[in-house]
Amino acid sequence: MMWNKLGRGTLASVLSLALVSVTACSRDYVLAYVYVTTAKPLTSASRHGGISAYAVDYQIGSLTPLADSPIEAGTNPVTLVASPNGLNLYVVNHDDATIGVYSIGTDGKIFLQSTVNTTGSNPTSIAIDSAGKFLYVAFQYQLGPNGQQLYSPASPGPGGVTIFPIGSAGALGSPSTVNVGNNPVGIVVSRPTPGTSTVFVYVLDQETLPKPATVLGFQQNSSTGGLTPTPGTVITTDTTGKTVATGYGAGTTPSAIAEDPSARFVYITDEATNQLYGNVVSNTGALVPMVNSPFATGILPLGLTIDPRGQFLYVANYTSGSIGAYAINTATGTPVGSVGSASTTVDTGPQCVTVEPALGIYVYTANNLAGTVSALKLDPHNGGLGQVQNTPFPSGALPTCAVSVANGSHPTQIIVD
Numbered sequence: 001m002m003w004n005k006l007g008r009g010t011l012a013s014v015l016s017l018a019l020v021s022v023t024a025c026s027r028d029y030v031l032a033y034v035y036v037t038t039a040k041p042l043t044s045a046s047r048h049g050g051i052s053a054y055a056v057d058y059q060i061g062s063l064t065p066l067a068d069s070p071i072e073a074g075t076n077p078v079t080l081v082a083s084p085n086g087l088n089l090y091v092v093n094h095d096d097a098t099i100g101v102y103s104i105g106t107d108g109k110i111f112l113q114s115t116v117n118t119t120g121s122n123p124t125s126i127a128i129d130s131a132g133k134f135l136y137v138a139f140q141y142q143l144g145p146n147g148q149q150l151y152s153p154a155s156p157g158p159g160g161v162t163i164f165p166i167g168s169a170g171a172l173g174s175p176s177t178v179n180v181g182n183n184p185v186g187i188v189v190s191r192p193t194p195g196t197s198t199v200f201v202y203v204l205d206q207e208t209l210p211k212p213a214t215v216l217g218f219q220q221n222s223s224t225g226g227l228t229p230t231p232g233t234v235i236t237t238d239t240t241g242k243t244v245a246t247g248y249g250a251g252t253t254p255s256a257i258a259e260d261p262s263a264r265f266v267y268i269t270d271e272a273t274n275q276l277y278g279n280v281v282s283n284t285g286a287l288v289p290m291v292n293s294p295f296a297t298g299i300l301p302l303g304l305t306i307d308p309r310g311q312f313l314y315v316a317n318y319t320s321g322s323i324g325a326y327a328i329n330t331a332t333g334t335p336v337g338s339v340g341s342a343s344t345t346v347d348t349g350p351q352c353v354t355v356e357p358a359l360g361i362y363v364y365t366a367n368n369l370a371g372t373v374s375a376l377k378l379d380p381h382n383g384g385l386g387q388v389q390n391t392p393f394p395s396g397a398l399p400t401c402a403v404s405v406a407n408g409s410h411p412t413q414i415i416v417d
Contacts, residue, residue, distance in 0.1 A: 032055075032404050037400045038052060049074070049396075050070035056362060070395075075093055120159060159184045180235070181216065185204050185206050186254070187201065187257070205250070205254075212249070214250050233247040265281065265333035267306075270294065278293040303365070312326065321350065323363065350374065360378075363376040
C-alpha cells in the first residue's frame with residue numbers, strides 16, 4: 001500500500017523514537033504501475049482476456065507483478081486509458097463492444113466497477129480529456145435505430161465515436177454519439193491550447209480503398225463533450241444513408257496517433273509505408289503538414305507515444321521488433337532520430353508503447369508475439385533508450401497495449417535520510 005513518508009510523523013505519539021527514526025528513512029520504491037491488456041482468454045472455459053498489473057521499481061524501472069494479477073477483462077481487450085487523476089482505468093473490449101471501468105487502489109490493484117456498452121460495434125481506441133470530464137471511444141460500425149448490426153467486415157460501413165460523461169468515482173454516464181467515416185482506428189484528445197480553454201479531438205480514419213485515409217478534427221464542447229468539426233473536416237451523408245467523412249491527410253494505412261503535451265503537434269504512423277507523419281495544429285484546430293514530413297520509421301509501425309515533457313517521441317515497430325526514438329524540435333515539431341539510440345531492439349512484435357508519467361524516464365512496450373513487456377530507460381538529454389535490468393518481463397498471452405499510472409504523488413515527495 002502507498003503511504004506518504006512526510007506524514008508518518010503524525011503517528012509518532014504511539015511509537016518509540018527509534019522507530020520514528022527508522023520510518024523517516026524508509027522509502028517507497030514503487031514509482032508507478034503499468035497495466036497491460038492481453039487478448040488470449042485467461043482460462044480454457046472463458047472467452048475473456050485479461051489485464052496484467054505491475055509495480056515499477058523506482059531505482060531501475062523493473063517490473064514486479066502485483067498480487068492477483070492478471071485479472072479478467074472482457075472479450076479481446078485491445079487498448080486502455082487511465083484517468084488523469086490516476087484513480088480509474090478504462091479498458092476497451094473489442095469483441096464485446098464494451099468498456100470495463102476499473103478503480104485503482106492505493107496499492108495499484110484494480111477492481112472492476114462496471115461494464116458499459118458503446119453505441120456501436122468493434123470499438124478500437126480510447127482517449128480521455130485532461131480535465132477527466134469526458135471519455136471518447138472510437139468504434140468501427142454504426143448500429144441501426146433499434147440497435148441492429150447494419151455493417152460488418154463483409155458489409156463495410158461507417159463508424160463513430162461514443163462520448164461518455166465521467167461522473168463521481170470515475171463512473172460513466174449516458175453516452176452520445178458522433179458519426180465518422182469508415183474504420184476509425186485511433187483517437188486523441190488535446191490539452192487546452194495555450195492561453196485558451198479550447199480542446200480539440202482528432203480521429204484517425206483508415207477508410208477503405210480507393211478512398212484515402214484521413215484525420216478528422218473536432219472542437220470539444222466543454223459542457224457536453226460534444227464534437228463540432230474543425231475547418232477542413234466535413235461530415236455528410238450519401239444517398240444510401242452512410243456517413244461520409246473527409247479531413248486531413250493521414251498517409252496510406254494509418255495505425256496510431258498522438259499529440260504532444262503543448263497541443264501544438266499531431267503525429268501519425270503509417271503501417272503500410274513505414275512512415276511517421278507530422279502536423280502542426282493551427283489556432284482553428286486544422287492540421288498543417290510539417291516541412292519535410294513524412295519521416296522514416298522501422299517496419300510496420302503500430303504504436304506511438306510522446307514523453308510527458310514533450311521532448312521525445314517513440315514508435316513501436318512491430319515487424320522490426322524495435323522502438324524508434326526521436327527528439328522533437330520544440331519550435332517546429334520536427335522529429336529527428338535520437339543521437340542516443342535511434343532504434344532499440346525489444347522482444348518480438350511490439351505494438352504499443354507507454355512512458356510512465358511519474359519521472360518520465362521509463363518506457364514500456366507490449367510485445368504481442370512474445371507475450372512479454374519490455375522495459376527501457378530513456379536518456380533525458382537526448383531521448384536515447386537503454387535496456388532495463390531483467391527485461392523483458394512475462395505477461396499474459398497476446399498483450400495488446402499498455403498504460404502507466406504514477407504512484408500517487410511519489411515523484412514530488414521529498415525523502416531525507
